[in-house]
Amino acid sequence: MTGFGKHTALYADKKITTTIKSLNSKQLDLSTRLSSRYRDRELPLRALVAAEIERGKVDFNLLLEDSGNSDATAQVFNTQKMAYYFSQLKSFGEQMGVAVPAGGWFEQILRMPGVVQAEEDQSEEIPDEEWNIVIEACTKALAQLTDFRRQEGAMLEQVFKDKITNISALLLEIEHYEPERVQRIKERIEENLSKVSEKDYDKNRFEQEMIYYIEKLDINEEKHRLRNHLSYFLETLQGEAGQGKKLSFIAQEIGREINTLGSKSNHVEMQQIVVRMKDELEQIKEQVLNVL
Structure with a gap:
């Protein structure tokens, strides 16, 4: 998930600037660029960032400059x-x-x-007061980044809800065509049967084939499972943090049922609706990658 945070603090004649930005990634990929004065403190700084950010491609910069309130830097x-x-x-x-x-x-x-080069204080010991200011600057920059990501998360949540609602509405549209679809299938079968004499086929075998054919075209089970998956997606969306992978799995199951609907429908208008469902689902799959 994308995000950006920046904070500048002053200590004595120094200006301490922290910037942090993140892009989407499946795990935490943290790169740092630190002023040489703080380079030996890299591990605690990385731990500070990792404690706040679970995953993402993160660039963390901590720079030290002359504040401009003192004589020119030697x-x-x-x-x-x-x-x-x-x-x-x-x-x-x-x-x-x-x-x-x-x-x-x-x-x-x-x-x-x-x-x-600009002369920089290379003393081994960093005063506690200075280090506390550094940590505060980093913490505030991280807070800005977190707020940024929360805002994006809220927008993503609304996108998911809208897309799930659209798929549910399209599923209702499919039901409008089902009586017509069944009637067409019935007429087609009757028309073909009228051309065949009873002597030309085995009645028991015919009944078995008809049952198989009807079951093959029946989409009630797929509709039921699709409704359950849509509800489960929204339920998971409202659950605890760290549900990104789970939402991705549910989206795959939704796609499986939509594909089966398309293959079973045998009806032009219904297949067009299925294409629209797939379009809505594809947008969900693209955005779910940004969820932790």
Whole structure:
């Protein structure tokens, strides 16, 4: 299920920004992007997110910036990267016969990514007050995401109810055509029988075949099971959390009964109604993937 949450908090001269977004997924797939100051706290942060979100493809970001309320953040050189770039440039220049620029490679090295960085507090210990603010920011961002997902869940619930109602209404439409359907079948049988002499067939065998034929075309049992499945879907929808898989299974059973109705109906208008039922059900199947 999709969702988004963001919260920004201030601590001293720092701005702590937490963003979290989620997309639908069958299990929890959590990726994190943390400021280097909080990188060693990744495990408790992941546990915090996992405790709130059961599943979804989740991107969690925790960034630390200068709040703008203090002097400009000092810039520092990453001497390890500078030494690496110098070694590479020098070796490549020698191999390719490229002359060393006036002033050496210093100007080129300064343009390399990661050479000049904002100085960040790298102290090992994070004060409790700061960490509490971080946790609060994460919690509020998660709360926003949860509210977002609840709103989407409420919309999905209404979609499911509407689709189930539409299928139920279509099932009633099918019943309107049943007397006509039975009459057509009866007339067809009588017409064919009028062309056949009693001497040409075994009466007992004929009765057995007729019973089999009538049972094969009877859809009362399918209608009864379909009504039960529709009711059970709505009942499950109102139940406890974590019913996504169960709703998916019920939707499969609904589809099975609809398919059987279509194959047994032997009536153009009824088959058209079955197609409309399938369309409604397909929309349920698409959306039920977003339910936990």
